[in-house]
Amino acid sequence: MQTDLAPGFPANPLGIPESTGRRARVALTRLRPVLARHARERIVAGRLDAELWPAFERRLERHFPDLYGHLLALYAGRDDIAHHTERLLLVALDSWLARPAELQRRDADREGTFWYTDHTLVAGVCYVDRFAGDLRGLAERIPYLRQLGIGLLHLMPLFAVPPGQNDGGYAVSDYRQVRPDLGTVDDLRALATALHDAGIALALDFVFNHTASDHRWARELRAAPAGAVDDEDQNPYLMFPDRTVPDAYDGTLREIFPETRSGSFSFDAELGRWVWTTFNSYQWDLDYTNPGVFVRMAGEMLALANMGADVLRLDAVAFTWKRIGTGSESLPQAHDLVRAYNALVRIAAPAMVFLSEAIVHPDEVVSYIDPAECPLSYNPLQMALGWEALATRNTSLLRQSLSHRLALPPGCAWLNYVRSHDDIGWTFDDGDAGLVGINGFDHRAFLNRFYTGRFDGSFARGLPFQENPKTGDARVTGTTASLAGLEKALTEEGPAEVDLAIGRILALYGVAFALPGMPLIYLGDELATRNDHGYRADPDRAGDSRWANRPAMAWDRLPLTQQAGTPEARVNEGLARLTLLRRHPAFAGPATTVLDPGDDAVFAFVRRTGDDAVLVLANWTERPVALPAQVVTAALAVPQVTDLLGGDDWSSDAGTITLAPYQQRWLTTRSIVRD
Structure with a gap:
């Protein structure tokens, strides 16, 4: 919050320095009696717990200066800021008074903690209808989610949408009504409770840049x-x-x-x-230069919190503030907007945190990540450059980029992912690319050709998305299995290529699990699900190739995970092992050092927490690699280690350490993994 002299304020004749902090104290002094009276009336009328107001007041006292500071940054020039601030706090107070008791207990347990940085958490994401039919069907699948080790479940947009095209649910007609085919708001609340009882947090989307045109x-x-x-x-x-x-x-x-x-x-x-x-x-x-819009959307946001959301994914966060002469992306006011909402949540629903969805330049991505803004963020660089390294069989750009772009402020975490419901955009930094001899524009064009199968020798079967003939820009869609070569291997090639494709899938997920942050599984990937080309037969989806990588969950293939040697079994077993081994104490803290192992086929880094360390060596090619023993001994300072993934011991007496095609080794001196 700004605390220096505020230029928007007139000179104070008493000589008291004016600042946003002082103005916040003055504003709260005037607002507190209004809020207290409103709380008393609601508590008496609703026969509510009288302690609800003191709990709200305590958090209001703590977080209002931040809230008001960001509101002033956005709206200081307006003469109605006091009016809208009062309306905003009344919305927050009403939301708190209506908040279910079990969520208020969750607030008390989590307030001031960084629960989402627990290194044992694994996230999953799905569309409700594609995964389980409806919300009640999804509740029946909670045992399956627990078996996978899921600790955070992100449900793709499930609220009311227009008939026909709706951008995969991101055109919201009503933030307080569930799509009728998925169930009701009561079903959603019941699901949230069931998930919480099973130890699974719930993430929902807050689509706040826009609404549907029929809202x-x-x-x-x-x-x-x-x-x-x-x-x-x-x-x-x-x-x-x-x-x-x-x-x-x-x-x-x-x-x-x-x-x-x-x-x-x-x-x-x-x-x-x-x-x-x-x-x-x-x-x-939406027009966020109008503070009334901020208040309107605050009500929708807190309604989602009271439905049981633990995490809100802030959709299209970079686009929320516009200004002529700019790209109208990631402007300073967009950050003030999110920080103001964050402060409001700390007052009215402190168990909930924000997840940034800013798929932009890496420097802009990290600008949203802060406990006071979005403590969670997707890691689009890790995602895109994992695929880039597979296509080039070279990890130099991955190594160069992540060597200085992994560190986050305390209390924050990445969400590491391999693919999403959306497309892959090649959002690496051209400066990083230049340092390893890559022309960014040409390289993106190559990657688009490679992953859409337009490059000779490509293993991928992706589809182009939103090709721009004026700029040559495009993105790529496809499931993990299809982009990694399994679709092509099963339909056009043979067992050797199937082995390589499975190796690529587990290589991508292995690094997502081993890097600092929370790994995210797109549900269905654990069954090695391929593209759904049937979307072309649906008039409402035929023009959107992203539906190819949103296939319905193939529950009929679940038994194949129990048949040794099938792609389903091998991928499922691989992910299960990653989920278990990630509990190793070396992964508890964020400290990560990216290494140069001397061979660009290998991506190498050390995770370290206290005296515990794990050296990750990941072969990104279909050829075997031998590295000198010094790579291990220099990183871990010991001559003998155990490979957590392979279960075998290694000694520097061997002279080299070998990696089979796409093999990863997680090397450590302590093989104990917490249950």
Whole structure:
């Protein structure tokens, strides 16, 4: 929070230095009686626990200065900030008073802790319908999730959406209604309770850059008198009467979905306005320069918290604030926006934390990661460069990039993943690429060709997504198994290629599990699930190749995990072993040193916590590799070690340490793994 002289404040005739901290204290002094009276009335009327107000007041006292400081950074020039701040705190208070008792107990247990940094946590992600049919069906699969070792379950968007196209659920029509085919809000609350009872935290999406064009707010705007579109109290969206301002913006904005349309604005004939639509014409961007929008969305956010969410994934966080002459991504105000919401959550639902979804330049990714902003973040660099190293059979860019981009502030953690519901974008830094002799533009073009099977010798069977003919940019979609070569090996090749494909799958997941952070399994990957090409037969999905990597869970193939030698069994067993061995005490802390093993085929790093250390050696190629013994002895300072993955011992007397194609070794002097 800013504590120096605030330039937006008039000079103080008493000579008292003005700062956001002082203004926050003054504001809270005025607001506290209003809030206390409101709390007493609600507690008496609802026969609630009288201690609810003191608990809220204690956290309000602690976190309001941060909240108010960020609100001032966003809205200091407005004359209605006091009005909106009061409304905001009343929303937070009502949410706290309505918060289920079991979640309030969770708040008390977790407040001030970094529970999400526990190194034994493994995350899973799925679409409810694709995984289990509906919410009740998913509840029945909790034993399966526990068997996999899942400790955090992210459910892809499950709230009401428009009929037809809805961007995979990211066009939300109602944040407080579950899609009817998935169940009800009561079903979601019951699932959250069941997950918590099983020791599994719940992650939900907070889609807060935009709503669906049929959201209640949009419908009310269409039904209102003509002047409502220009009234910020009635119109929460970014709209323009003609192309003058949109054209000024479009000159510096990148196109997110160029296959769908050109530009970032769509004309709504009914309202006679150009609407800001960053992603699709049916997703209307919200206007956060209006503090009333901040208050509206705060209510939706806290409603998700009270449904049982432990983690909120902040969708499209980089796009929330716009300014002419910029790319309107990752502007300073976007950070103030998230930090203000974070402070509000610390007051009204402190058990919940934010997960940043900022798939942007690595420097921008890390800018969102902080306990006061988003303590959890996807690790898109680790994801993209794992695939890059497989394609090139060279780990130099992976090593160069992660050697200085892994460290995070205390109390924060990466979410390491191999693939997602979305696409793969090659978001590495061109400066890092240049240091290892790679031209970034040309290399991205190569990777797109390689993973869409357009490069001779490619093992991948991915699909292109949103190719931009003007820039040559594109992304890639596909399941882990199909991108790693298993689809091609099973349909076009033979057992040797199947072995290599399984090696690639486990190489990617092995590094995701061994690096600092929480590993994430896209559910279905544990069954080596291949692309679902049937999406092309669905008119609402045919134009979106991402549906190829969102296949329905193949429960009929689950018995194959018990048949030795099948791809399903080998991948399933490999992931189970990674989940178990990750409990080794060396992985408890974040300390990681990336090494140069002297052979670019191998990615090497040391994880260390206290006296415990694990040296990870990962062969990223289909050829065997022999490294000199000094690689091990220099890293661990001992002549004899045990390979956690292989179970065998190694001595420096051997002179070299060998790695089979795509083999990983997790070498340590202490093979004890906590149950």
